[in-house]
Amino acid sequence: MNKIRTRFAPSPTGFLHIGGVRTALYAWLLAKQNKGDFVIRIEDTDKDREVEGSIEHILKTFKMLGLDYDEGPDKPGPFGPYMQSERLPIYHEWALKLVSKGLAYGDPFSKEEVEGYRIDAKQKKLPFLYRNYRPNKLPAWDKSKPLRFKSNPQKYTWNDIVLGQIQSNENAIDDFILIKSDGYPTYNFAHIVDDYLMQISHVIRSQEFIASVPKFLNLYQALEIEPPILATVPAILGPDGRKKLSKRDNAKDILDYLKEGYLKEALINFMALLGWNDSTEQEIFNVDQLISKFKLSNVQKSPAKFDERRLVWMNGQYIRMTSTTELYALAKSYWPNDSKTFSQDYKMAVLDLIKERLKYLSEIPDLTSFFFVEPKIDPSLITDNKILSKIDNQFLIKLLELSHQRLSKTSFKLEEIKNTLNDLLLETAQKPVVLFSLIRIATTQSPASPSLFETIAILGKDKTLSRIETQIKALKNYE
């Protein structure tokens, strides 16, 4: 059996979103699973649509996700170059093969004329078929006009690993353009030549190409080459479920997810599961498991809507599975500026504490600011608190004073803090909801924060006590 070689062939028109990367991921998984090759080929045959910097951006996305490629524009291999714009002579050579066989001809019509035919067909509610207008005597190609393929309409039945058997009729076949008048090939032509020359075994692509497959099959026949194995992955729809995810609307750059602190393993797991599962109830798969379990034949036929909440959940799962040491390394660039002067041990302890409520790393500053900066007193935390607001101010002050006094006598080890405050609970006959909430507010000035004992243990004795003092003063000022 020939080596399995898959490819991802983006055009450099911007960034990659969930949909694009998922298609690439499936191709990558298949290659890895079979010890094959994964190739990146840049389809830059439309100079008008090209966006500056896209290629670097796309390659960076692969690198950041850890989806390594064996050959690509910046990774030469035996079948290069991997930029279509650098392969123009190859396409011309193949085009001439068709010309010499009488299977390609110079387009005799102007753009306007073709457009006229198209409108005419539309008005008559007929499919527009260029071949109906094809002259009997094929015009020669002088390269100032596009080169068209002389199609040979017929029915096709082919097998798609995901979709199964697909049939088409003659109407799906038409004379399409092989080489544009600017000398660049069209996608329809270039990808077929390249996939063949690059010995691609499996072409995995998204659904919008399915309608063109009969045309491709017709061209393979004319070129007398074998088509690769085809697999069509379903589209990914936007959250509204109406249309497929697109850059125009809501789709986000994968690199942005990475920047926000989504872990690459979570992103990969999530994308893999958007349209694939291994027929079990397992939801969390590490990359190795994905490689060994992935099967194209298990890919869903119907399109899936992208629900970011599931991604958020999954990222949380991965954050919790990651050791704090590892997470600390990943989180380096996310700490707030004010944390600069604090030690690694301190930050590590903070991270360990907030880890279980972290959804993505860019939440770190919001969740941790009070560990690094003296928080501003926020009176509403008490006045808006259902229970504390009903308690007499004097009594709150007294509780804080007692807490201050008792805590000041301890060594501030976690166990001791715990015992001391529990004792105070008994002594003052207060419920945790009163005493602990009060101290928590005094020390964090935050509506939500990690558990009290751990929080103040990390904060340390000095800061804890001074913040309680500050709160007492503030309460006294309300008098």
Place this chain on the structure above:
RNA sequence: GGCCCCUUCGUCUAGUGGUCUAGGACAUCUGGUUCUCAUCCAGAAAAUCGCGGGUUCGAAUCCCGCAGGGGUCACCA
């Protein structure tokens, strides 16, 4: 309009003729975990399997129609 593809809880999905009065996960709701938020745990609600016929003792699963959705019909990929 032609051609092609798709159709199970709000969402991602399991399911390949009987074990399905349809399972899991996300989201939602409720309760528990000495304080808030979260985590975790337990539980609830949530799909008459797009609709209509058929085949069969028996269908989400097979067949036929229909409907809805999507894609495509570029000198874009």
